[in-house]
Amino acid sequence: MRRPYLAANWKMNKTVSEAEAFLGDFIQQLPDADADVVVCPPFTALGPAVEACEGSQVRIAAQNMHEAGSGAFTGEVSAQMLSELGVSAVVLGHSERRQYFGETDEALARKLVSAFDAGLEPILCVGESEAERDAGDTAAVLTRQIEADLAEIGNDRLASVVIAYEPIWAIGTGRTATTEQAQEACAQIRELVAARSPEAAEAVRILYGGSMKPGNAGELIAQPDVDGGLVGGASLDPADFVAIVEAAVA
Ligand code: PEP
Numbered sequence: 001m002r003r004p005y006l007a008a009n010w011k012m013n014k015t016v017s018e019a020e021a022f023l024g025d026f027i028q029q030l031p032d033a034d035a036d037v038v039v040c041p042p043f044t045a046l047g048p049a050v051e052a053c054e055g056s057q058v059r060i061a062a063q064n065m066h067e068a069g070s071g072a073f074t075g076e077v078s079a080q081m082l083s084e085l086g087v088s089a090v091v092l093g094h095s096e097r098r099q100y101f102g103e104t105d106e107a108l109a110r111k112l113v114s115a116f117d118a119g120l121e122p123i124l125c126v127g128e129s130e131a132e133r134d135a136g137d138t139a140a141v142l143t144r145q146i147e148a149d150l151a152e153i154g155n156d157r158l159a160s161v162v163i164a165y166e167p168i169w170a171i172g173t174g175r176t177a178t179t180e181q182a183q184e185a186c187a188q189i190r191e192l193v194a195a196r197s198p199e200a201a202e203a204v205r206i207l208y209g210g211s212m213k214p215g216n217a218g219e220l221i222a223q224p225d226v227d228g229g230l231v232g233g234a235s236l237d238p239a240d241f242v243a244i245v246e247a248a249v250a
Contacts (some may be wrong), residue, residue: 004035004200004221004248005124005205005228007061008090008235011130014040019045023052026238030058033249035228036205038123039235040091043077050086061089061123064097067110069074079111079118089121093149095168105148113152123162123230124149124187126210130169137190138167146192158200161190163205164230170210172232179219182208187224214243221248 014022030037040061041049049060066076090112097103108124115122125194126145127136142165150158165185170177172175177185186206194201208220209230220226226247234240 002203002205002227004033004034005038005207006245007038007040007089007091007162007164007207007228007230008213008241009040009063009094009209009230009232010042010236011063011078011096011232013236014041014045016048018046019049022236022238023049023058026241027053027058029054029238029242030056030245031242031247033057035245035249037245038089040089040123046082047085060086061091061121062087063091063094065090065092065111065115065120067107067114069114069206076202079114079120080209083118083120085207086119089123089162090115091123091125091164093145095125095127095166095171098192099168103172105145106136108131108149109152112149115134116157116160117151121162122162123164123207125164125230127164127166127168127171127185127210133167133169138185142185142188143192146189150196155200158193158197161195162205164207164209165189166209166230173210174211176211176213176216176220177208180221182220183223186223186227190225212244214240214247217244218247218250 007149035141037063038059062082093108205227207228210224212229212231213234
């Protein structure tokens with residue numbers, strides 16, 4: 001049995017005071033859930049968010065980081081800087097970062113190593129565009145991304161990566177993948193991990209992301225290879241994200 005994993009990707013939303021208000025409400029409403037519950041605020045709110053979650057089961061993740069430990073990389077933040085704040089995880093390779101900021105699989109492979117070395121749990125995002133799906137290339141895209149992004153980490157670390165399958169056409173569009181599409185892609189990702197380590201494949205958490213809402217989270221996460229969700233829009237409202245956590249553990 002894999003423990004459900006729910007992560008709230010706030011993207012570039014919420015100031016410090018808005019983040020604190022959300023977390024106060026959210027923690028109050030959240031039932032004791034046998035699940036990993038992770039919130040990913042923007043960089044500016046990470047420190048206050050870690051403080052707001054002290055004594056609760058909610059953990060804080062960043063949305064990105066640089067692969068180097070320090071140096072002349074204006075505007076960037078390192079893994080060590082995040083872990084010193086009490087941040088425990090980091091989203092890597094979100095499609096918006098791949099699309100708008102030129103994030104490459106080669107850089108991601110190095111970022112995974114730096115994240116682990118600093119004690120951060122990587123939440124690696126992969127997924128195909130609409131054109132790639134229409135061309136029948138979904139499996140090839142997932143294979144390329146998973147093989148390249150996990151290339152630099154040893155098999156002993158594979159089970160500790162959290163992998164989010166996020167079809168780009170479903171992110172922020174209101175178009176959710178069907179349960180069959182989500183299951184098929186997550187099962188394929190598990191097979192790719194199994195090709196390196198069958199034990200890691202049994203343990204690794206694979207999430208679905210793309211217009212997940214309280215009304216569809218339960219059936220998506222009930223799929224045998226879907227272990228949770230990476231939630232964008234619906235995670236900005238505390239009651240909706242609580243409902244998604246509840247649906248995942250029901
Ligand atoms: C995301 O940002 O990772 C995401 C899945 O967004 P949304 O839930 O809004 O589609």
